[in-house]
Amino acid sequence: MSSFEVVSQSMSFAGPLPLxxxxxxxxxxxxxxxxxxxxxxxxxxxxxxxxxxxxxxxAGVYAGQPKSEGWWDNMIGPGKPLDTDRFFVIGVNNLGxxxxxxxxxxxxxxxxxxxxxxxxxxxxxxxxxxxxxxLDALGIDALAAVMxxxxxxxxxxxxxxxxxxxxxxxxxxxxxxxxxxxxIAFNEVARxxxxxxxxxxxxxxxxxxxxxxxxxxxxxxxxxxTYLSDDVMNEKFGRELRSAVEGELAGTAYRYSTQDxxxxxxxxxxxxxxxxxxxxxxxxxxxxxxxxxYFDPAREHGGSLTEAFAKATAKFLxxxxxxxxxxxxxxxxxxxxxxxxxxxxxxxxxxDAPHGHDAFLLDDVRYMGVVRSYFERVAAELTx
Amino acid sequence: MSSFEVVSQSMSFAGPLPLxxxxxxxxxxxxxxxxxxxxxxxxxxxxxxxxxxxxxxxAGVYAGQPKSEGWWDNMIGPGKPLDTDRFFVIGVNNLGxxxxxxxxxxxxxxxxxxxxxxxxxxxxxxxxxxxxxxLDALGIDALAAVMxxxxxxxxxxxxxxxxxxxxxxxxxxxxxxxxxxxxIAFNEVARxxxxxxxxxxxxxxxxxxxxxxxxxxxxxxxxxxTYLSDDVMNEKFGRELRSAVEGELAGTAYRYSTQDxxxxxxxxxxxxxxxxxxxxxxxxxxxxxxxxxYFDPAREHGGSLTEAFAKATAKFLxxxxxxxxxxxxxxxxxxxxxxxxxxxxxxxxxxDAPHGHDAFLLDDVRYMGVVRSYFERVAAELTx
Numbered sequence: 003m004s005s006f007e008v009v010s011q012s013m014s015f016a017g018p019l020p021l022x023x024x025x026x027x028x029x030x031x032x033x034x035x036x037x038x039x040x041x042x043x044x045x046x047x048x049x050x051x052x053x054x055x056x057x058x059x060x061a062g063v064y065a066g067q068p069k070s071e072g073w074w075d076n077m078i079g080p081g082k083p084l085d086t087d088r089f090f091v092i093g094v095n096n097l098g099x100x101x102x103x104x105x106x107x108x109x110x111x112x113x114x115x116x117x118x119x120x121x122x123x124x125x126x127x128x129x130x131x132x133x134x135x136x137l138d139a140l141g142i143d144a145l146a147a148v149m150x151x152x153x154x155x156x157x158x159x160x161x162x163x164x165x166x167x168x169x170x171x172x173x174x175x176x177x178x179x180x181x182x183x184x185x186i187a188f189n190e191v192a193r194x195x196x197x198x199x200x201x202x203x204x205x206x207x208x209x210x211x212x213x214x215x216x217x218x219x220x221x222x223x224x225x226x227x228t229y230l231s232d233d234v235m236n237e238k239f240g241r242e243l244r245s246a247v248e249g250e251l252a253g254t255a256y257r258y259s260t261q262d263x264x265x266x267x268x269x270x271x272x273x274x275x276x277x278x279x280x281x282x283x284x285x286x287x288x289x290x291x292x293x294x295x296y297f298d299p300a301r302e303h304g305g306s307l308t309e310a311f312a313k314a315t316a317k318f319l320x321x322x323x324x325x326x327x328x329x330x331x332x333x334x335x336x337x338x339x340x341x342x343x344x345x346x347x348x349x350x351x352x353x354d355a356p357h358g359h360d361a362f363l364l365d366d367v368r369y370m371g372v373v374r375s376y377f378e379r380v381a382a383e384l385t386x
Numbered sequence: 387m388s389s390f391e392v393v394s395q396s397m398s399f400a401g402p403l404p405l406x407x408x409x410x411x412x413x414x415x416x417x418x419x420x421x422x423x424x425x426x427x428x429x430x431x432x433x434x435x436x437x438x439x440x441x442x443x444x445a446g447v448y449a450g451q452p453k454s455e456g457w458w459d460n461m462i463g464p465g466k467p468l469d470t471d472r473f474f475v476i477g478v479n480n481l482g483x484x485x486x487x488x489x490x491x492x493x494x495x496x497x498x499x500x501x502x503x504x505x506x507x508x509x510x511x512x513x514x515x516x517x518x519x520x521l522d523a524l525g526i527d528a529l530a531a532v533m534x535x536x537x538x539x540x541x542x543x544x545x546x547x548x549x550x551x552x553x554x555x556x557x558x559x560x561x562x563x564x565x566x567x568x569x570i571a572f573n574e575v576a577r578x579x580x581x582x583x584x585x586x587x588x589x590x591x592x593x594x595x596x597x598x599x600x601x602x603x604x605x606x607x608x609x610x611x612t613y614l615s616d617d618v619m620n621e622k623f624g625r626e627l628r629s630a631v632e633g634e635l636a637g638t639a640y641r642y643s644t645q646d647x648x649x650x651x652x653x654x655x656x657x658x659x660x661x662x663x664x665x666x667x668x669x670x671x672x673x674x675x676x677x678x679x680y681f682d683p684a685r686e687h688g689g690s691l692t693e694a695f696a697k698a699t700a701k702f703l704x705x706x707x708x709x710x711x712x713x714x715x716x717x718x719x720x721x722x723x724x725x726x727x728x729x730x731x732x733x734x735x736x737x738d739a740p741h742g743h744d745a746f747l748l749d750d751v752r753y754m755g756v757v758r759s760y761f762e763r764v765a766a767e768l769t770x
Contacts, residue, residue, distance in 0.1 A: 181625070191608055227568060258506075264676075
């Protein structure tokens with residue numbers, strides 16, 4: 003439980019911000035939060051990038067909202083592995099998101115209409131460019147570190163390639179140098195579920211007063227399956243039947259229904275899907291999964307990750323989790339190899355954790371210990 | 387390419403057939419096919435059970451339809467591993483299917499209305515009961531072997547438990563003693579996609595003149611991801627962009643779109659989804675995935691598979707494939723252990739194949755060789 007309070011901030015930019023798609027964004031704003039204090043020589047800033055459904059609200063709570071803890075509150079705060087007593091930590095909500103920064107539900111200044119599906123496609127590289135402009139505005143030239151998990155890790159990787167001179171360390175957790183065909187396939191099914199929901203209206207559902215909740219529910223259910231390991235699902239749910247109060251047979255006998263909930267895992271997935279469909283924007287889901295699909299720094303180097311990382315100068319900590327089948331340890335090892343090929347400084351921890359991809363958000367003594375140690379080293383460099 | 391012709395047959399039953407759900411089916415019919423010749427002492431019959439989207443049309447072609455090859459034509463036929471020159475092979479379409487046997491699109495004799503979602507929930511055990519009644523009608527008391535892959539393998543397993551005295555051998559390929567939480571989860575997402583499609587109309591879409599194609603497409607796309615291995619998807623599609631003819635950049639540059647096809651894997655999945663939605667019945671999909679979910683012979687033995695298989699007397703061949711993450715080799719090994727605990731005769735082959743769950747339908751020299759050898763042994767017992 004976090005006890006410190008934080009305030010969500012916003013900064014406006016006139017733009018235009020040129021995007022990889024060829025489009026540009028004007029009159030946009032970025033929601034962000036900061037934690038800790040920037041030191042006198044402005045050298046202790048750590049940027050933390052978020053993944054699919056998270057935001058700039060990394061840690062702490064909002065005043066009067068004791069349950070509003072940030073999504074990485076176990077990692078970031080006073081005395082935490084990323085210690086805000088030592089570092090000035092910055093969280094930024096990415097463009098296209100639905101948590102404060104300019105996104106599909108905002109008004110396009112060029113047309114006066116809500117963007118909807120016309121919000122330009124954004125890439126990891128575009129996000130990093132926008133984050134760099136925010137740092138400029140905050141007067142931060144170089145980062146002590148950039149950190150992220152999953153899609154956030156891709157942004158951290160991209161920082162070391164787009165702005166190598168501005169990053170001293172990159173902490174990349176449960177990430178990958180690109181998506182596999184299977185990863186793309188899961189994203190595509192989720193997108194098709196959203197796009198083919200009759201309430202999607204080609205992405206302009208806001209003006210119809212509806213939300214494509216059916217599609218969002220399916221998308222989230224698929225996502226949840228890929229975030230967890232087979233092991234942890236068996237341990238947590240197994241073949242347990244739904245525990246219900248309405249009847250003697252509840253929990254012990256099949257009901258023989260194709261549409262009612264029969265197993266606990268079904269109840270869990272439906273609940274997660276329902277919850278998600280209440281707060282997440284459908285167009286944002288499309289944009290963020292596409293940013294995942296497109297990320298592939300080796301692409302413009304003929305597929306050579308080693309060549310791609312020749313320009314990186316940061317030191318790296320990479321962490322992966324043994325049961326993560328979404329972004330498996332093998333994918334992190336590809337990154338380690340590419341960095342070693344370039345004689346970069348790399349620390350790599352492969353954590354034996356049962357929780358699958360979700361492990362990067364959970365407490366694990368070894369994982370937290372590795373990150374804590376690494377940031378102690380980063381802090382020592384600051385004071386040296 | 388198969389050159390022999392086969393005829394689809396049908397047999398009607400007055401019933402009632404009591405079902406595990408407590409319901410019963412009256413006035414139902416089973417579509418079936420036979421291959422080869424039943425020998426004089428009626429001892430060479432082999433029943434082949436089908437999986438999710440297959441049927442009783444195992445092998446051969448229909449007259450005048452050269453492309454109508456059965457789904458296991460590489461396995462079954464004259465001179466094939468399951469040799470129809472030696473065995474009398476029977477394929478039966480399961481109740482609730484949409485390929486000939488009584489199912490949701492047929493008329494309920496009790497109401498005079500199309501069953502739709504009111505078709506009773508059927509289980510693997512119910513299917514086996516119905517198959518046994520068909521064998522009775524065909525005058526076949528005991529099977530030389532029962533064989534199946536995936537859900538078909540579950541039926542083969544259940545035969546050895548429900549009618550141990552009628553089965554001499556069971557050939558169980560790429561199967562499992564029950565579904566894991568993850569398996570159920572994938573089924574549930576597919577079912578939710580179908581049920582929440584506005585064109586599903588609570589399962590009574592026939593009378594509305596519509597088909598819940600959106601849901602069927604999503605269901606099939608999810609299915610396809612789980613049938614293939616990560617490896618084979620990477621090899622077959624990788625991150626290749628869609629090959630198109632309309633433009634110089636086709637296949638080499640991103641289009642930057644969230645809704646258009648960008649990667650080959652997306653094109654493949656959409657095609658598979660579209661094709662499936664044209665021919666597969668939505669209610670059948672719900673019924674068959676539920677039959678998968680419910681199968682769990684250890685359940686009534688306090689979870690002990692060893693106790694469950696105490697009543698089996700058949701000899702077994704089990705086959706699994708190393709890259710099958712849907713029904714992994716570990717699941718087959720559970721079965722092997724339960725059978726060995728009961729001192730049953732078990733042969734087990736773990737085939738190193740790259741194709742994931744789909745491998746059970748594909749040609750693989752070692753796989754085909756193992757099955758061929760096993761059936762040679764079964765044939766030798768017949769003539770001994």
